Amino acid sequence: MLFEHKGKTLFTLTREDIHNPLAAYAPYAFELDGHEWPTVEHYYQAMKFEDESYREKIRQATSPKAAAKLGHNRWQKRRKDWKKNSITYMTRGTYIKCRTHTEVSAALLESGDLDIAELSMYDYFWGSGRDMRGANNYGKLLMGIRHKLLQEQSAG
């Protein structure tokens, strides 16, 4: 969806929109780290934990929403370096999804050179927040992947 903000056209999406191929919740399976993941959200949430059996429980969650719920379990010990690496894991999953499904990479490349924003009223980390002052880390990682895909395309 295109969105006008301060005289600029933004290419926007939400991470949770299962109908948008670029969303982390969209059902485009991929293989990474020796497993098949139903969505990027499953992969991202599982990577928060060192406990292999808890990761597996998240991998087998029946929906990305259920995977996120398991990932937000405060009683389950997260890996110590998670805050430092959370963006890296979301990026890895999203990049591999793009490389696995041409439909997904095409959707990303269709955004041209527009700035990408994750529109979210409440999320100031992944999204723009209600006042568009959020860090927009999800939009930024998509722009980074778009750049990498274009470089790969021109390298043949």
Ligand SMILES: Nc1nc(O)c(N)c(N[C@@H]2O[C@H](COP(=O)(O)O)[C@@H](O)[C@H]2O)n1
């Ligand atoms: N500040 C901050 N650093 C990170 O590394 C984060 N992953 C987040 N996430 C925020 O918490 C909400 C739920 O977390 P996950 O997306 O499941 O990691 C998320 O919506 C962000 O607002 N925050």
